Structures are given as structure tokens and as C-alpha cells.
Amino acid sequence: MNDILMMLLAGVPWTVGVTVCAFAVGVVLGFPLCALRMSQVPSLRVLGAALVLTLRSIPPIVWLFFIFFGIGGGYVTLSPFVAAVVGLGLITAAQMAEVYRGAFAAIPDGQYEAAHVLNLSAPQRFFDVVLPQLVRISIPTAATYAIGLLKDSAVASTLGVADISFQAYQVSQQTFQGLGVYSAAALVYLVLSVPVALASRWLSSTLQRRISL
Template sequence: MSTADVFAILRGLPWTVALTLGAFLAGAVLGMPLVAARQSRILPLRIVAMVLIQIVRGIPPILWLFIIFFGLGMSVFPISPFNAALAGLGLIAAANMAEIYRGALASIHFGQWEASSALNLGRWSTLTDVVAPQAFRVALPSAASYLIGLMKETAVASTIGVSELAFQGNQLSQLTFRGLEVFALVGMFYILLSLPVAWLSRVADSYLQAKVAR
């Protein structure tokens, strides 16, 4: 493949990175109130959060993008392809991150809460100062794995016209009729994007282990 072909594919790189990071950050933030509702002592709130998480996770990502872009975007309010993809993937990320948070919180022994109560710490202080730092370390590997998976899921945004890597690869393959070469290169770019995330996850985990050990 020529250098021009490689650069043609790379035009989609900023969109892939922006969509991945934007959706992940939205999910990381929105997942917090969602897991709080999921863990609430108020039964109706807990049921609503549980049902919402199951619905969001049970519908394929591509269908969510179609619902938002072709459904809401054409009948309720106009929305750009990128914003529709960001909203859809962010919604899915929120549900998945809520489950990651829930699993991390469940891994913390109940004795931590009891010990904090014995020290006369409030529920909020116990959560933020005692439980959350430990839960964060537990959640980190799963969150990093999900981030890598989310990056690969951004390829579905090509179906609604977002000019990310898969979209640019498809455009080039139709022009050159060299689909095998083109998509093999696109796949390599996805792998190269995932390597720094995996490395940073290991570094952060090692740092947190050392901090806990001290």
C-alpha cells in the first residue's frame, strides 16, 4: 500500500480516539450515580437501576446508534453522526462501568465498613476514604479491559457515517478493491491503539499495589 493510502486511513484516527475517550469518560462519570442507585436501600430505585442496566447492556451497540441517529435524530431532534455515536456508546459505557463498580465494591469485605463504624466514621467518609480507594484498584483492570473493548466497538459508528478508522478503511477498500490489505492495516492500527492502554493499566496497578503495601 502507498503512503497516501495509509494517511487516508489515519484520517479516521482522531475520530476513533475522540469517540473512545469521550464515551469512556461519560460512562465512568454516569456509572457512579447508576451504581449508587443500583446499591440503594430504596427498593424501587434499585429495581429501576437494575432494569435500566439490563436493557442497555442487552441491546446491541449498533442498534442503539440506529435508535439515536435514525430514530430520535430524524423524528425528535437533529443530531450529528458523531454526537449520536458518542451518546449511544456513552450510554452503554455507563451501564457497563456501573457493573464494574458494583463488582469492585462487592469485593471489599464488609469488615471494612464495620471497622470504620467502630472508628466513628460516617458512611460518606467510609466510602470515600476507606472503601473507594480499595475498590478503585479492584476495578482498574476491568475498566482498562473495557476501554480496549470500547475502542473496538467504535467501529460500529461507521454505519451512521462517523469518519473513524473502519469508515476510512471501507472507503479506501471500495476505491482500491484491496480489501484484505486495507482492513489488515486497519486492524493493526486498532492493536497499536490498545497497547498503550494495556501498558498504562499495568503501570497503574503496580503503583497502586506498591502504595497499598506501604
């Protein structure tokens, strides 16, 4: 049993790596995508909406195969890890763009007006006033999504990324102890998710107490 657990734990860095990298890609790319989605120019707005819709409507596994076997198959060489990060990162970006859009809507107009009458410049209005509030509003939803992503990163195993699910499959094939192996894998995922959930709950309640948006 110890050996089984050790094999599964060897997958943890890959699971965490795919999750963290894809989340980082999504958090950053979510901003330009959100900007497109909220653009004053109608054609850009349509483009943004179309991108978000496409990214969210196609299952992650199809995206990953499209990137790894499609694009990676003939045009550029992609490692399974990079393909998984790019695919899940783009899907996360679409999700985060919607989170940001909701957060923007939650910031009262009065905040912008106050910033205007205080003569803050456009970058100052964004970085001093809007962004900090945006981050605080986005944290709970983003954290929930991050936990979802941690679980969904298992799809990377289909490309051959040696994550927890990949290891579980390998071990179960070798040992024929499917029930034990997958129970252990489930436990590992649980141990990874719970701290993220607790941290996010603590963070949002602390921020809420302090600023009560």
C-alpha cells in the same frame, strides 16, 4: 500505500474521540446507575436492574441507530459523533455500574466498621475510604473494557463518523485494495490498543504490590 495510511490515520482522532468520550460518560454515569442498582428501596433497585439489563442486552448498533435515526431523526438533531458517544456511553455506563458493584462487594466490611468507629462522616467514609479502594479494584476490569470499547467504536462508522473503519471502507472502495487497506486498519487498531493494555497491566500490578487488596 503511504496515501492509504495517511487516510486511515485521519480516522484516528475520531476513533480515539468516540472511545474516550463514551468511556468518560460511562465512568461517570456508572455511579448513579450502580447506586440505583444497590439502593435500599426495592423499586429503585428493580429500575436499576432493568436499565442495566436493557442497555446490555441490545446490540450497540441497534442502540446507535435508535438514537441517531430514531431520536435524532425527528426530535432533536444529533451529529453522528454525539449520537455515537451517547449510545456507547450509556452501554459503558451499564457495564461500569456492574464493575463498581463488584468492587463494592470486594471492599471488606471491616473497612466500613473502622471508618465508623473513627467517627468519619458519610461523605468522608465515601471519599477517604471507599472511593480510592473502589477505583483501584475497578482499574483492571475497566481497562479491559476500554480496549473492547476502542474496537467496538468502529460501529460509529455506520452512522458516518469518519473513524478508522469509516476511512478504511472509503479507501477500499476507491482503491479496490481491500486486503492491504484492512490489514493496515487492523495494524492501526493494534497500535492503539496495546499501549492501553500495557498501561493498565503496569498500573494494576503497581497498585497491587503497594496495597495488595
